[in-house]
Amino acid sequence: MVALDESLARKCPVCSEFGTPIDSAWNLVECRSCRHVWAKDSQINNDLFESDEYASWRVTSEAIEQRQIDIAKDRIQWLGPVPAGRVLEIGCSTGEAAAEMVARGWEAWGLDLSQPAIAIGHQRHPKVQLGVGVSPDEAGFPASGYDLLMGFHVVEHIDDLDAVSALARDTLVDGGQIYLRLPNWDSWSRRVFKDRWPDNMAEHLQYFSPASMAKWLDASGFEIDRLETLGNARSWVGGLRRAVSSDWNAEETMPTTGDRSQSLIGALNRAGRPLFSIEERFDAGAELVVLATKR
Numbered sequence: 522m523v524a525l526d527e528s529l530a531r532k533c534p535v536c537s538e539f540g541t542p543i544d545s546a547w548n549l550v551e552c553r554s555c556r557h558v559w560a561k562d563s564q565i566n567n568d569l570f571e572s573d574e575y576a577s578w579r580v581t582s583e584a585i586e587q588r589q590i591d592i593a594k595d596r597i598q599w600l601g602p603v604p605a606g607r608v609l610e611i612g613c614s615t616g617e618a619a620a621e622m623v624a625r626g627w628e629a630w631g632l633d634l635s636q637p638a639i640a641i642g643h644q645r646h647p648k649v650q651l652g653v654g655v656s657p658d659e660a661g662f663p664a665s666g667y668d669l670l671m672g673f674h675v676v677e678h679i680d681d682l683d684a685v686s687a688l689a690r691d692t693l694v695d696g697g698q699i700y701l702r703l704p705n706w707d708s709w710s711r712r713v714f715k716d717r718w719p720d721n722m723a724e725h726l727q728y729f730s731p732a733s734m735a736k737w738l739d740a741s742g743f744e745i746d747r748l749e750t751l752g753n754a755r756s757w758v759g760g761l762r763r764a765v766s767s768d769w770n771a772e773e774t775m776p777t778t779g780d781r782s783q784s785l786i787g788a789l790n791r792a793g794r795p796l797f798s799i800e801e802r803f804d805a806g807a808e809l810v811v812l813a814t815k816r
């Protein structure tokens with residue numbers, strides 16, 4: 522009889538198989554079956570995202586606000602032409618993506634844990650219904666009847682994946698869709714930079730790859746419409762910056778983005794397109810993007 526290793530005590534949040542600890546600064550565990558990676562015993566919880574300090578980086582200049590709008594437009598553009606309906610965004614921050622949906626004729630609701638982010642969103646986007654909370658209920662939104670649930674760089678922060686699937690199933694109409702974006706653990710930039718990959722951070726609790734995402738959505742009652750990865754300059758520039766930094770600290774949770782690095786990354790996003798296209802062909806881009814339909 523072999524004693525159960527303490528490190529195996531927690532099972533994979535995607536497929537319930539056991540995990541094996543991997544060498545990293547964040548106490549990460551990799552599933553032996555689906556290869557999903559998750560943070561074990563993380564001290565990060567919603568208090569961080571509710572704190573005023575965590576939101577303060579979001580609005581430092583007009584250039585950054587414009588960048589947020591551009592990113593939101595790109596994300597919504599990816600959907601292509603879709604008939605208008607009702608959309609709920611989780612982790613909506615200041616509401617730029619939800620506002621883009623309103624501009625396309627949708628009725629939009631946005632949830633975020635950050636009170637400061639929602640307050641800014643109310644000013645910027647009066648046509649979006651924004652509220653603080655983790656469920657529509659908490660914000661006084663309709664509990665169900667949504668045609669689309671979207672979450673951009675949100676699910677990787679959530680410890681309880683079952684709660685996310687339940688939220689998606691409960692809020693969406695039959696045939697409704699879920700649209701997610703999150704870091705791709707299988708990306709080349711992650712393999713090159715390892716711990717110094719910019720999406721490796723204390724507040725990331727889940728690291729999906731295309732395969733584990735497909736497994737999780739299937740188990741959650743969703744049929745995949747599109748699943749792809751997108752390459753970007755941020756993953757390479759951020760990784761290089763961390764790689765050469767002498768005072769880089771794995772515990773740091775406050776993302777910092779200055780105007781200068783924003784314009785540099787914008788230029789490199791264009792210049793690096795040929796490299797990113799190759800990454801994407803191998804499902805190795807830094808960002809995992811998925812659209813799936815509720816069965």
Ligand SMILES: [Zn+2]
Binds near residue numbers: 534535537538553555
């Ligand atoms: Zn698994």
